[in-house]
Each structure stands twice: as structure tokens, then as C-alpha cells.
Amino acid sequence: MNLKEGSLLSIASRDRFRHRVEPYAANLARVGLTPNALTLLGFGISVVAAVLGGLQLWLACGLVATFGAAFDMFDGAVARATGTASPFGAFLDSTFDRWGEGTVYAGLATGAALAGQSVTVLLAALAMGAAFMVSYSRAKAESLGWHGETGIAPRPERVVILGLGLVAAGLGGGPAGGPWLQLALAAIAVLGTVTVIQRIVYVQHQAEGTR
Numbered sequence: 498m499n500l501k502e503g504s505l506l507s508i509a510s511r512d513r514f515r516h517r518v519e520p521y522a523a524n525l526a527r528v529g530l531t532p533n534a535l536t537l538l539g540f541g542i543s544v545v546a547a548v549l550g551g552l553q554l555w556l557a558c559g560l561v562a563t564f565g566a567a568f569d570m571f572d573g574a575v576a577r578a579t580g581t582a583s584p585f586g587a588f589l590d591s592t593f594d595r596w597g598e599g600t601v602y603a604g605l606a607t608g609a610a611l612a613g614q615s616v617t618v619l620l621a622a623l624a625m626g627a628a629f630m631v632s633y634s635r636a637k638a639e640s641l642g643w644h645g646e647t648g649i650a651p652r653p654e655r656v657v658i659l660g661l662g663l664v665a666a667g668l669g670g671g672p673a674g675g676p677w678l679q680l681a682l683a684a685i686a687v688l689g690t691v692t693v694i695q696r697i698v699y700v701q702h703q704a705e706g707t708r
Contacts, residue, residue, distance in 0.1 A: 530575065531575070531581070532572040532573070532575045532576040532579075532581060532582075532586050532590075533572070533586060533589055535568075535571050535572035535575060536569075536572045536586075536589050536590050536593050537593065538568070539565055539568050539569045539571075539572065539593065539594075539597065540593040540596060540597045540600075542561060542564065542565030542568060542597075543562065543565045543596075543597030543598070543600050543601055544597070544600055545561055545565075546558050546561040546562035546565055546600075546601050546604065547600045547601050547603060547604025547605075547607075548604060549561060549604070550562075550601065550604030550605040550607070550608045550663075551604045551605075551607040551608045551611070552608065553608040553611065553612060554667070555608075555663045555664075555666040555667035555678060556663065556664055556666070556667020556668060557667070558601075558604070558605070558663050558667075559659070559660045559661075559662070559663025559664040559666070559667060560660075560663075560664070562601050562656070562659065562660060562663065563656060563657075563660035565597065566652070566653070566656040566660075569590075569594060569597075572586070572590055573590065591632075591636075594632075594652065595629065595632055598625075598628055598652070598655075599625055599628075599629065601659075602621050602622075602624060602625035602628070603621075603625070605617075605621045605678070605682070606618045606621040606622060606625075609621060609678075616679060617678060617679050617682065620679055620682035620683050620686060621682055623682070623683075623686040624659075624682040624683075624685040624686045624689065626686075627685060627686045627687075627688075627689025627690050627692075627693065628652075628655055628685065628689050630689065630690075630693045631648065631650065631651060631652075631655075631689050631692045631693055631696070632652070634693050634696040634697065634700075635696060638696065638700045643700050643703045643704070644699070644700075644703065645696050645699070645700060647695055647696055647699045648691070648692030648693070648695040648696055648699075649688055649691060649692055649695065650685070650688035650689055650691070650692045651692065654688070655685050655688075655689065658681050658684050658685055658688070659681050659682075659685060661681065662677050662678050662680060662681020662682070662684075663677075663678060663681070665677035665678075665681075666678040666681075
């Protein structure tokens with residue numbers, strides 16, 4: 498079974514993007530940027546996006562958050578280009594990925610709260626919870642020796658959905674981004690929950706196959 502089977506973005510599109518990143522990664526390595534430094538820089542971009550969300554600057558938040566997620570490709574690419582990939586680097590990357598994603602949702606919840614949009618606050622919390630469970634279910638499965646990377650909404654899909662929702666919210670205006678931000682957050686919450694269930698079933702099949 499293909500571990501990416503069923504995800505909203507195709508494997509081919511992911512691979513094309515990775516290949517396009519490789520030349521830029523080599524240039525970053527030449528100027529002395531290490532993979533771990535890029536990981537921290539990517540987290541800083543997420544913090545900026547969160548601040549923009551707290552200020553209800555939805556369009557800017559969406560653009561910066563999407564750029565930050567795309568920028569996150571560079572730390573792994575630089576590690577491969579320089580031969581410096583390490584277990585600690587992978588751990589640091591995953592940790593700050595989750596931290597950055599949660600920070601963005603917290604910023605959105607703050608902006609929605611300041612706008613008096615309690616429904617958007619609730620949806621941001623649900624989306625953040627679902628996103629964290631998607632990551633946790635994979636990490637826990639792999640810590641026990643199983644594959645866990647499957648389902649329709651891993652991180653790249655969530656980034657695209659949230660980015661589109663924020664851009665639409667910024668262009669459409671209205672309190673707390675109008676309905677677009679709510680729709681994006683609701684979609685992430687629902688699709689993230691479905692992904693967790695898919696991973697549970699997938700791991701169950703692997704567990705039963707080892708008996």
C-alpha cells in the first residue's frame with residue numbers, strides 16, 4: 498500500500514516541488530545557513546503569521562503562513578545537499594513544525610476573539626486539535642514500528658486549505674474574515690479527524706497482520 502494513498506495532493510506534485518527546491522537549497526548552504534538555522538527561521542515566519550492573524554490581517558497572514566510552510570522544505574533539502582542530515586535535525590524539524598502550526602492557529606483564534614467571533618475561535622481550536630492528532634497518530638505509530646503516514650489531510654493539504662481560506666477572507670472582508678476563514682477551519686477540523694481515523698484503521702490492519 499502506498500503510504501500517501503488517498504491524500505488530496507498527489508505524490509507527483511510533491512516530488513516536483515522538492516526537485517525545484519534543490520538548487521536553491523545548495524545556494525543557501527553556500528552562504529552558511531545550516532538546516533537547523535533554517536528550521537528556526539521557518540518557525541519565526543510562523544510566529545509572524547500568527548501575529549498578523551491576531552491583528553486580523555487575514556490576507557497577509559495567509560500569504561506569510563503559506564510561504565513559511567513552503568520555506569520549511571529548505572531545511573531538509575539543505576541537509577541532503579550538504580550531507581548533514583541527522584536524527585536530531587529531523588526531530589528538531591518535526592517539533593518546530595508542530596509548534597509553528599499551533600502558533601498560527603492560536604493567532605487566528607486571538608484575532609477572531611478580538612473581533613467577537615466565538616464560532617471562529619471554536620473552529621480554530623478544533624482545527625488545531627485535529628492537526629495535532631494527525632501528527633501524533635503518525636508519530637506514535639512509527640514509535641511502535643508501524644507506518645502511520647496515510648490519510649487525506651496531512652500537513653501540506655492543511656496548509657493549502659488554510660492559506661486559501663485566509664486569502665479569501667482577506668479579499669472578501671467582513672468580521673473575522675467572513676465565512677471563508679470559518680469554512681477553511683471547519684474543513685481542516687473535519688478532514689483532520691477523518692485522517693486520524695484513517696491512520697487508526699491503517700495501523701490496526703498492520704497490527705493484525707503481525708499476529
